[in-house]
Amino acid sequence: MEVVGAIIKNTNNEYLLQQRDEHAPTFKHHWTLFGGQVEEGEKPEEALLRELEEEIELNPSAIESIELIQTNVNDNGVIQYIFEVTTNVLIEDLTLHEGETMMYIPEASLFNREFAFNIKDVFKKYIKRK
Numbered sequence: 001m002e003v004v005g006a007i008i009k010n011t012n013n014e015y016l017l018q019q020r021d022e023h024a025p026t027f028k029h030h031w032t033l034f035g036g037q038v039e040e041g042e043k044p045e046e047a048l049l050r051e052l053e054e055e056i057e058l059n060p061s062a063i064e065s066i067e068l069i070q071t072n073v074n075d076n077g078v079i080q081y082i083f084e085v086t087t088n089v090l091i092e093d094l095t096l097h098e099g100e101t102m103m104y105i106p107e108a109s110l111f112n113r114e115f116a117f118n119i120k121d122v123f124k125k126y127i128k129r130k
Contacts, residue, residue, distance in 0.1 A: 001077075002078070003036065004082075005034070014104035014105060014106050016103070017032065018099040018101075021099050034051060045068070054098075057094055062088075063087050068082070069082055082122055
C-alpha cells in the first residue's frame with residue numbers, strides 16, 4: 001500500500017494540521033497531516049492533490065509549490081510519500097470534510113501536541129533538513 005501526506009506550509013512558517021476525530025479508527029484526537037491512500041493507477045502527487053481537494057477543498061491553483069521531500073517505508077511495509085506544499089490560502093477559505101478541526105500551527109509550538117502515526121518523526125526529519 002502507498003499513502004501520501006502533505007506538510008502544508010504558509011509564508012509565516014506555520015503548518016496546517018488536521019486533528020483526527022472520535023470516528024478515526026486509531027489515534028483519536030491526535031494531530032496528523034492531510035493526505036491518504038494512493039488509488040490504483042494514480043501517481044503519488046495526483047493522489048495528494050485529490051486528497052487535499054476532498055479533505056479541505058484546497059484548489060490546486062492555490063498551491064504555490066509542491067515537492068516530494070520524503071519517502072518512508074514503515075514497519076508494516078506501507079510506502080509513505082511526504083510532500084511539502086506551500087500556499088498562502090487562509091484557513092477560512094478551506095472547508096474541513098474529515099477530522100475534528102484544522103489549524104495553522106507555528107513551528108515553535110509544533111511539537112506541543114500528540115501526533116498520529118509517525119508524523120512527529122516526519123516533522124523532525126523535515127525540520128532537520130531545512
